[in-house]
Amino acid sequence: MDMCLLSASCIMRSIQFEVTIEAEKDTDLWIIPAEIYKGIMKESAPVANYTNELMATRFSDVMWLIEQIMWKSLDKRVASFLLEEASIEGTNELKITHETIANHLGSHREVITRMLRYFQGEGLVKLSRGKITILDPKRLETLQRS
16 A cells, blocks of 8 residues: 655645656555545644655655755666565566656666667567567676776
8 A cells, every 4th residue: 555645736835846656567556635634634633744754754745855866877777776676576578668767866867768769779578569678687796886
């Protein structure tokens, strides 16, 4: 179970931003109106604590992404992402789109497509519609560490 507080921007005063939410698997979604959630937070210290911890975690995730964007080259970030996804999925055949990778890495689809085509030209991956097959995980590991 998880909660997307960032989609409830009305809970945070004076902050406006656009949010995209994508479910990768079958998902049950509950929408709690902001005013009701604010009321629950005022009445329940555990809910307020959980909300604050979740916000801190999300903020930490955003700061990590900014650090990655600023200090780690895109080829290393894409290599790390592909290896992590392969580890999570337990396979070197990833059913994932370039757009999804771009969203995870804070980039644009076109930029990710160019990088993946470069990887394909180097024999690291094979690209097909909606799928990326990792051909040389050892070289991807070397790339991510260099």
